[in-house]
Amino acid sequence: AQSVSQHNHHVILSEAASLELGCNYSYGGTVNLFWYVQYPGQHLQLLLKYFSGDPLVKGIKGFEAEFIKSKFSFNLRKPSVQWSDTAEYFCAVGGKLIFGQGTELSVKP
Amino acid sequence: DARVTQTPRDKVTEMGQEVTMRCQPILGHNTVFWYRQTMKQGLELLAYFRNRAPLDDSGMPKDRFSAEMPDATLATLKIQPSEPRDSAVYFCASGPGQYTQYFGPGTRLTVL
Numbered sequence: 027a028q029s030v031s032q033h034n035h036h037v038i039l040s041e042a043a044s045l046e047l048g049c050n051y052s053y054g055g056t057v058n059l060f061w062y063v064q065y066p067g068q069h070l071q072l073l074l075k076y077f078s079g080d081p082l083v084k085g086i087k088g089f090e091a092e093f094i095k096s097k098f099s100f101n102l103r104k105p106s107v108q109w110s111d112t113a114e115y116f117c118a119v120g121g122k123l124i125f126g127q128g129t130e131l132s133v134k135p
Numbered sequence: 136d137a138r139v140t141q142t143p144r145d146k147v148t149e150m151g152q153e154v155t156m157r158c159q160p161i162l163g164h165n166t167v168f169w170y171r172q173t174m175k176q177g178l179e180l181l182a183y184f185r186n187r188a189p190l191d192d193s194g195m196p197k198d199r200f201s202a203e204m205p206d207a208t209l210a211t212l213k214i215q216p217s218e219p220r221d222s223a224v225y226f227c228a229s230g231p232g233q234y235t236q237y238f239g240p241g242t243r244l245t246v247l
Binding site: 058062068069070071072075077116121122123124125126127128 | 168177178179180183191226228234235236237238239240241
C-alpha cells in the first residue's frame, strides 16, 4: 500500500536550533517527493520537491531535503530555525499526492 | 502572482443542507485536485481532474459528494445532503501537470 509516514508529531525547538523532520514512504510508482508547509490559518505552500537527479534538494526559506532511496526517506532539514518557521510540515509522495500526517513545528523565540 | 481562489472561505450550514464549494484554478493549469483536511484523517485526496475530465474520485463518498468542472476556470465540489462528519477544510489545488500543485486558501465547512 502507498503511504507516507512522518515520525514526529510535534517538534519544539528554540530559535537557531537545527531542524530535521523525518519522512519515510512506501510507493510503487515513480517516486516524486514533496514537502509542503502550512502556516497557522493558511493554505499549503510548496517548500521543495524531488523528481530526479541530485538527491539533495534545496527549497525556499533555507530548507533542504535529502532523498535516500535505500532508506525510502526524504527528510527535511534546516540548519537554523526561526520563530517564523512555526508551522505544520507535510511530506507527500506521488502525483495524486499522498500526504503524511504532518509534523507540527513550534519554535520558541 | 497567479493564485488558486476558493469560495466561500467559510461556510456554516445545518445537517441535510446542500453545500457547494467553488475553485478557480490558475489560468493555464490543466490539473485540479480536491482535498479534505481534518484533524483526525489529515489531508485526503477526494478527486482529481485533468483537462476537465475526472480521473480519480475514489476518495470521495459517492452517495453524497460530487465534483465537476463545468469549464476550465471553475471546479465545484458539492455535498448533498451534508452531515456533521463532513466538517473539515476543503482545499483545491491546480497544477500545470500532475506533479506540482498549488493550493488554494481552502473552504472551512462546519455542518451543525
